[in-house]
Amino acid sequence: xxxxxxxxxxxxxxxxxxxxxxxxxxxxxxxxxxxxxxxxxxxxxxxxxxxxxxxxxxxxxxxxxxxxxxxxxxxxxxxxxxxxxxxxxxxxxxxxxxxxxxxxxxxxxxxxxxxxxxxxxxxxxxxxxxxxxxxxxxxxxxxxxxxx
Amino acid sequence: xxxxxxxxxxxxxxxxxxxxxxxxxxxxxxxxxxxxxxxxxxxxxxxxxxxxxxxxxxxxxxxxxxxxxxxxxxxxxxxxxxxxxxxxxxxxxxxxxxxxxxxxxxxxxxxxxxxxxxxxxxxxxxxxxxxxxxxxxxxxxxxxxxxxxxxxxxxxx
Numbered sequence: 001x002x003x004x005x006x007x008x009x010x011x012x013x014x015x016x017x018x019x020x021x022x023x024x025x026x027x028x029x030x031x032x033x034x035x036x037x038x039x040x041x042x043x044x045x046x047x048x049x050x051x052x053x054x055x056x057x058x059x060x061x062x063x064x065x066x067x068x069x070x071x072x073x074x075x076x077x078x079x080x081x082x083x084x085x086x087x088x089x090x091x092x093x094x095x096x097x098x099x100x101x102x103x104x105x106x107x108x109x110x111x112x113x114x115x116x117x118x119x120x121x122x123x124x125x126x127x128x129x130x131x132x133x134x135x136x137x138x139x140x141x142x143x144x145x146x147x148x
Numbered sequence: 149x150x151x152x153x154x155x156x157x158x159x160x161x162x163x164x165x166x167x168x169x170x171x172x173x174x175x176x177x178x179x180x181x182x183x184x185x186x187x188x189x190x191x192x193x194x195x196x197x198x199x200x201x202x203x204x205x206x207x208x209x210x211x212x213x214x215x216x217x218x219x220x221x222x223x224x225x226x227x228x229x230x231x232x233x234x235x236x237x238x239x240x241x242x243x244x245x246x247x248x249x250x251x252x253x254x255x256x257x258x259x260x261x262x263x264x265x266x267x268x269x270x271x272x273x274x275x276x277x278x279x280x281x282x283x284x285x286x287x288x289x290x291x292x293x294x295x296x297x298x299x300x301x302x303x304x305x
Binding site for chain 1: 155156157199200201204218219220221222223224226248249251252254255256290291292293294295296297298299300302303304
């Protein structure tokens with residue numbers, strides 16, 4: 001049994017994380033998203049909610065990063081898995097300092113090029129996946145399937 | 149019932165205005181979640197944001213969904229086997245940071261159950277059709293199972 005931190009923004013990112021739940025649900029999972037009430041819809045009552053953020057909201061990014069840091073400090077996950085967006089890449093970055101293995105799955109919405117966070121994941125995540133076969137290449141993101 | 153959603157993060161005046169304009173020509177109840185859109189429709193029932201559970205209940209009741217080309221709503225349509233009409237946000241109108249929603253439309257327009265509308269006229273024409281097919285997971289399960297297996301192996305290793 002491993003400790004997993006599964007984190008994503010609300011909307012499509014979260015829907016994709018939920019569709020991939022079977023890959024980690026046998027472990028002890030801590031969920032983090034960005035919308036109150038969202039996890040409850042999936043039968044998860046103890047999810048953390050952090051502020052959503054992007055490159056245009058630096059203050060919110062700091063606040064989100066601080067909350068994510070506290071969550072990682074408390075739960076010490078063995079694996080961090082994210083389907084995006086910014087809070088996910090922040091968690092992967094912080095998680096590296098705590099020795100977590102990190103997985104980035106770029107959103108299926110990015111069908112012609114990786115997201116900015118997805119590109120960053122190429123530098124920080126142990127595993128960087130795209131959901132579009134034509135975007136995978138040697139030394140870059142790998143393709144292993146897609147939710148859609 | 150026609151359920152319209154533009155997500156909760158960005159405004160999408162062009163879609164909500166288009167729906168409001170064509171509503172009188174459609175003899176069907178229309179419910180819209182308009183998020184942070186400034187335009188207030190007068191011909192459709194609208195909510196700024198719906199709680200996730202309330203929104204999903206409406207998806208179940210809907211005949212057809214209309215939305216920006218956001219993956220969340222598309223996956224919701226697939227989960228509940230509903231046809232979905234996607235109206236992409238475009239960067240040229242300031243509706244998103246880039247044109248990934250146009251790219252999503254190009255990739256998904258061949259999926260059974262996904263209908264792309266880029267103008268108000270196309271939206272009206274599609275919503276008047278009586279032969280819309282549901283979006284189902286029939287084209288995706290192998291790809292999805294493959295991804296889940298790959299992730300499971302990586303996590304368990």
